Amino acid sequence: MSRAKILVVDDEPDVVETLQFRLEQEGYDVVTASNGLEAVGSARIHRPDLVLLDVMLPGENGYRVSRILREEEAAGLTAPRLPIVLVTARDLSSEPDRERMFLEFAGANLVIYKPFDLNELVEAVERLLEARRAA
């Protein structure tokens, strides 16, 4: 089984580096992008198996990038059934209605709030990839 490829999108190099290091430790291939445009291009070229997408990006925000990725997926330009994980500092967990609304708008699979625990993040990534393989 080939190693799963993960696209990490964040405009903070420190966040990208930390995530990349941890995920590579877990044996994933990691590609990175620092904005939405780059992320969409990268998704076409590298066809990642999962996207970790920061919401507060310069230019198009994460919700919109996520929508674009879903359109790309529908057009067959990315891997099918691409799991998208939104990462945001805007904690909406106390407002479940708004959280659901944003997730639905973005078409993302999961939202993780900063600050997150790296181990928990890795577990969530593994769960999503497992579910995709099973499907």
Add this chain to the structure above:
Amino acid sequence: MATAEQRKIREAPERARTVCLLRATLLIATSYLLIAEAGWRGLGSGLLALLALGGLSNLAPMWFSRATVESNRFLALATIVDAAWVTGALLLTGRLEAEFFFLYFFVIFLAATGESLRWIVLGSLVVGGGYLAAITGVAGSARLADHSLFMRIPFLFTIALVYGHLVERIRRERGMAELERRAAAQSEARRVEAAEANLALEREVAERRRVEEELRKFARAVEQSPSAVLFLDGDGRIEYANPRSAAITGMSPERLRGRALTELAGVERGGESLESAAAALCSGVGWSGELALEAADGSRRWLALELAPVRDPLEAGAQFVAVGADVTARIEADEALRRANLELERTSEMKSTFVSTASHELRTPLTVIRGVLDLLEGLRGAALTEPERRFIAIARRNADRLTRIVRDLLDLSKVEAGRIELRFGRVDLPPLVNAMVAGFEATAAAAGVRLRAHFGRELPPVWADTHRLEQILTNLVGNALKFTPRGGAVDVRVESQAGEVQIEVADSGVGIALEQQRRIFEPFYQVGDGLTGKSQGAGLGLSIAQDLAHAHGTRIEVESEPGRGSRFRFGLLPPGPLAEEATELEAELRTLRPYPFSCLLVARALPGSEGDRDPSFPILVATFLRECMPRQSDRVLIQSGWGQVVLLLPMTTREGAEVLATKLRTALATLGAGRDERLAGVEILGPAVLPEDGRSGAQLLARAVVETRAEAA
């Protein structure tokens, strides 16, 4: 010399009377002569009948009007009648001598001519001569020797003279008397007339004086009125301004005169009242409102003005009287309050935004720090020395604490902004409290504090959001543990009390001084340094707990004494209409934050009235009151519930609320009564001034309701 008028007076009325007199004389004389001639026995029935006819014809004037009696026709008729009966009598007695006949015409002549004595004498002489000639001619000179005939001549003359004289005298006297009477009457009439005229004049003067006095009184009242009084002409130009209005505007009455009211009015509050006032002036209807006038010194004075048309039936076009009071102070106070509130709102919003942004910004670096620490630990693994491991642990613990603070901050900003969603439902307290206590067992054991939960009997479920209720309890219990020394106790008690479920968290800790009790619910407030001497949080726990309690329509109360522990307690309502109402009301209140509600009015039907018994009546009242609210008061919260209607007024002074209460009372009594007579029986209680924080509206309401109910009972 008698004037024509006097003669007329003398002549006219007496002719008839004279004729009557003479005819009566004729009758008596004839009767006498006949009796003397023929004797009583000689008077046959024919003669008697003729004498009776003469008598009756003498009485005839009694049955006719004076004008008829005096007419020549009547005179002629009387003459013919008299001639007839006298002639008849002469014929019957066989005395054809014309003595009576001449006598008769002589007398008639006198009467008919009504002339002076001179004419009577002259007439008598002429007729007497004729008479003598006639006798002589008829009977011959032998008759002259007849004694009786000669005897008659002086007799007849005497009669004629006496009567003529009498007639003359009577006429004169009557005439003079009449003249005098008329003159007297005339002068009397003139005197009365003059007196009357005088009296009327006096009355008029008095009336004028009274009117003038009245006018002066009115003028004084207007001049010295504490209100501004203006008279406007049909074009809205000032015709008169009293000193008070001059004082308000700082312009002399002379300067005000001739200027249009609309010209004086500056930009008006809300932008409409000047226009509507101008429209009212144009269409000649009344108007009331508040107008800003530009004073002489350039400052703005507010006038609460009543404009009313004054209609004068004699003049076309309406005039206006305007009565106004200087309400600058009130409006400026209102404005200041509004500005302050706006400022407060802006500050609060800014704070909220700042807290939200700052905490978001803090999260990313925190993520990196925690991630890197994890990585470091993972990379070195067992190779870490003990101090290295401890330092990493310290760094991670502090990163975690910072994370918690950031989370609390965000929570607080959300609660303050009314952005948390509460999901109310039935909550059974024992399982929830037990689970929470179990969660704290380890902490309590480590701190050497005994933590226990106690439950009262027959506990009903409560109406709450499970998750938020848990958060309140966690914050209270965590706080209690933090401030309780080793060997102390923290007790959580839940019991049913007066229709509520009371939840209490009591500790045997250090306690809180009275002056601090008021502040412990403020964000970032720290009571001393806790037991450990270390600050363990941002001081947000209690503040969040209190906000969440507010969201439940309740309030956490604290009772404490330094050294003797603290008791935090709050009540929750069992599920039911009251609880739902309270939480709904609270939700509405939160949408209106940060507008603090400053005053409260309660409208309710009189206890025991028909409206009081109708459960849907408060909805009707609320609908009606909403319609009655003046513009610019869209932030007034009108809520029906608990059998009454509650009005919460934001940014209002007590005076403002009183004005509104009065307006609403009037509206209920007039408009309301026209719509539904039960509305006339609605009373408006208040205003009650709310505490400044204004954050616990529902709780206060509940209290106000309980109080009004108690009053009603």
